[in-house]
Amino acid sequence: MADWAPVFVGLVLFVLLSPGLLFQIPSKGRIVEFGSFQTSGVSIIIHAVIYFALITILLLAVRVQVFLG
Template sequence: MSDWGPVFVSLVLFVLLTPGLLFQVPGRSRVVEFGNFQTSGAAILIHSLLYFALICVFLLAVRIHFYLG
């Protein structure tokens, strides 16, 4: 049986934390902008740090596992 938990968690967080897709921190004119489809270097840095922190929480602290097969 394969553990698909890290794959699903990584995929969902990647889609949710893509800068400019759903939201962007920091935005170009405001602190948080929603659905603007534009990005900046600062937004990429902030979103990658959020992604890393949430991956660590979900995979190491919460230990999410999905076994398929």
């Protein structure tokens, strides 16, 4: 059986942490801006670091597993 957890966790985190989609850290005028649909280089780097930290914690430390079938 294949473990589908990395696929699902990665997809959900990618969608939720896309800069400007739901929120953006940092924004142009504030610390956090919601639903701006704009992004910057600094925002991309911060969201990538948050993504890496969360996916590492969920897949390696918590060992989330999803088996289909």
